[in-house]
Amino acid sequence: MIRRAVGWVGELLITAGVLVLLFVAWQLWWTDVTSNRSQEQIVRALDEGFASGRDAGAALHDAFPELGKADAFAVIRIPRFGADFARPVIEGVGRPVLALGVGHYEGSASPGAVGNFAVAGHRTTYGRPFHEIDTLRDGDRVIVETAPTVYVYEITGREIVRPWQTEVIAPVPDSPGAKPTERMITMTSCHPKYSATERFVTHGRLVEAVPRAKWRLADWSTVEG
Incomplete structure (x- = not known):
């Protein structure tokens, strides 16, 4: 009887292990x-x-009902991540949004506006758009394309914070309540990889705004450094 019970427990543990591996x-x-x-x-x-x-917008919501009321309004390109890297920027940072692209923190500045254009993206799973966020160097470019204008930001720094340290996405990063005078970008993702105990944060500043009619990706697609 004991031998049979041990056998059943062993089979259950093996089955559970297989299910865990399948989930991973x-x-x-x-x-x-x-x-x-x-x-x-x-x-x-x-x-x-x-x-x-x-x-x-309408066609995208028909094709991706999980967008809900969120709008995809821009494309972000980061040459450091590869010549073909391009991800949609979608309003909000909820789970359904981050499964479909890079999320824009609601209430933060719009692309190119004075203040802090703050976005978040997965570092692992769901397309992991910011998987290599830690490889960005000062001077690297982040290109944000919108319908009328393409904005080019330049990386200026990085920091690692706890999840509750939301001051990094303030209008003036790390200075809550301060009045912004610059046009900034902040990108956040989980840190370290395969964990969510901290956040890896990268900051940048706007260096160029180009009307779409005059835009040539090749002019900005080289990697600095």
Whole structure:
């Protein structure tokens, strides 16, 4: 009887182990596959809408109902992450949004505006757009494309903080209550990789705003350093 019970327990533990491994595989691999596919589709729709002057919003919400009331309104490109790196920027930082791209902290500045354009992205799983955020160097460029204008930011610094230290996304980073005079960008992601105990934060400043009609990606696509 005891031998039979031990056998049942062993089988249950093996089954549980297999289920855990399957969940890890789904979390670390399959979510990347599905999210990368979705994010590529959203970027393509935004690019086509920018080029034609048509709003891609309705079509995107039909294709991706998980967007809810959130809008995809920009494309972010980071040459340091590769020549083909392009991710959609979507309003909000909820879980459904971050599964579909880079999220814009509601209440933070719009692209190119005075203040702090603050965004968040996964470092692991769900397409992991900010997987290599720690490789960014001072002088690297972050390109944010909107329908009328393309904004080029330059990385100026980085820091590691606890999740509750939200002052990093204040209008003047790390100075809550201060009145902004510069046009900044802040990107946040979990730290270290495969953990959420801290946040890796990268800051930058606007160096150029180019009307879309005059925009050439090749002029800004080289990696500094």
